[in-house]
Amino acid sequence: MYISRLMSAKKKQKPKILVIGGQGYIGSVLCEDLIKKKTYQIISIDNKIYNQKIFTNINKKKNYKNYNLSISEKKKIFNIAKNCDFVIFLASVVGDPITKKYPSISTKINEKFTLSLLKVLSKTKIKKLIYVSTCSNYGISKKIVNEKSPLRPLSVYAKNKVMIEKFLLKEKKNFKYPIIILRFATAFGWSSRMRFDLTINEFVRNFVLKENFDLYDPFTWRPYCHVKDFSRIIYKVINNKQKIKTDVFNVGSNFNNFTKQQIVNKIKKYLKKPMITLVNKSKVDMRNYKVDFSKLKKFYNIYPKYSVEYGIKEIISKINKKPKKFSDKTKFGNYEIKKFR
Ligand SMILES: NC(=O)c1ccc[n+]([C@@H]2O[C@H](COP(=O)([O-])OP(=O)(O)OC[C@H]3O[C@@H](n4cnc5c(N)ncnc54)[C@H](O)[C@@H]3O)[C@@H](O)[C@H]2O)c1
Structure with a gap:
């Protein structure tokens, strides 16, 4: 009797997903989507280094808990992770400008703390680890790049990410489970932890609030992907039952490679433009690359479905509801680190 009750209680336990960096721009959208599925227990670890606010009531959800811990x-974290089924590693100091502003803190978090935590996580018996990296690792390329292309990281941020990718691929035998490295395109779209330091989000905000801005290197290429698509794809990777070994995948869509000028032209279809000053050869951000995403489709049979136009309309409508709230963009993005530990 006791044993059968114990067994049925065990059966009822929902699989646990640990999202490290769950209160960030991508993490909060992902956690909200996973909560809605109702089939998982979601545990987040995030010490909110920007003191960021989450717009929704995620912290009150029954199948969700955030631990205010640093990845150091x-x-x-090991004691939490050892009881989990999957780990999704998102926590980082994210973006070229913020890592340029805080190079030493960024390298500490993105390399030192991340590396020691990954070593500890290698000792758990989870089923899969997803480490989220970036297409910024490709830096500059005249040819369209794929997962086999050389990495040419230009920023502190991309250098940190490449270092961790190399470690994971070299040490994969020391992990008892597969590690899926996902190189994300540049994100756009609405999140409960909004970031206006991302190209499309920033441009749309400038248009809606009629703020003049400088458009640096308008003819440089980059791939873009809606934050909801990242969430869909992570869900697919977690649930994939086929045996996929430790590997690297670009995540984005071949249809969403655009220059910054093309992004501005798309926004112009919906809004009058503010004054935009074109700044060529600025050296502010030298990245220039187009990415091929066919490997993701081939292995996981999934592809992004949200267009840049969808994201532009979504952000316009959200800002228009509360324009004053978003007048100070520094409250919504990776502009200033408030906590470091
Ligand atoms: N947003 C993009 O365009 C993009 C593109 C490519 C890859 N990525 C990757 O996706 C992941 C998430 O990015 P995001 O856009 O959500 O960024 P974000 O800055 O919104 O989220 C990162 C989260 O990590 C947390 N964090 C940072 N240092 C921490 C520490 N020491 N301990 C605990 N938590 C800490 C922050 O508080 C934040 O909530 C990152 O790994 C990033 O490299 C993002």
Whole structure:
């Protein structure tokens, strides 16, 4: 009787997903989507280094809990992770400008803390680890790049990410489970932890609030992907039952490679433009690359479905509801680190 009750209680336990960096721009959309599925227990670890606010009531959801821990607190995180089924690693200091502003803190978090935590996580018996990296690792390329192309990281941020990718691929035998490295395109779209330091989000905000801006290197290419698509794709990777070994995948869509000028032209279809000053050869951001995303489709049979136009309309409508709230963009993005531990 006791054993059968114990067994049925065990059966009822929902699989646990640990999202490290769950209160960030991508993490909060992902956690909200996973909560809605109702089939998982979601545990997040995030110490909110920007003191960021989440717009929704995610913290009150029954199948969700955020632990206010830094990724440097590896023993505490190990004790949480050892009871989990999947780990999704998102926590980082994210973006070229913020890592340029805080190079030493960024390298500490993105390399030192991340590396020691990954070593500890290698000792858990989880089923899969997803490490989220970036297409910024490609830096500059005249040819369209794929997962086999050379990496040419230009920023502190991309250098940090490449370092971790190399570690994971070299040490994969020391992990008892597959590691899926996802190189994300540049994100856009609405999130409960909004970031206006991302190209499309920033441009749309400038248009809606009629703020003049400088358009640096308008003819440089980059791939873009809606944040909801990242969430869909992570869900697919978690649930994939086929055996896929440790590997790297670009995540984005071949249809969403655009220059910054093309993005501005798309926004112009919906809004009058503010004054835009074109700044060529600025050296502010030298990245220039187009990415091929066919490997993701081939292995996981999934592809992004949200267009840049969808994201532009979505952001216009959200800002228009509360334009004053978004007048100070520094409250919504990776502009200033408020907490470091
Ligand atoms: N947003 C993009 O365009 C984009 C593109 C490519 C890859 N990525 C990757 O996706 C992931 C998530 O990015 P995002 O856009 O959500 O960024 P984000 O800055 O909104 O989220 C990162 C989260 O990590 C947390 N964090 C940072 N340092 C921490 C620490 N020491 N301990 C605990 N938590 C800490 C922050 O508080 C934040 O909530 C990152 O790994 C990033 O490299 C993002």
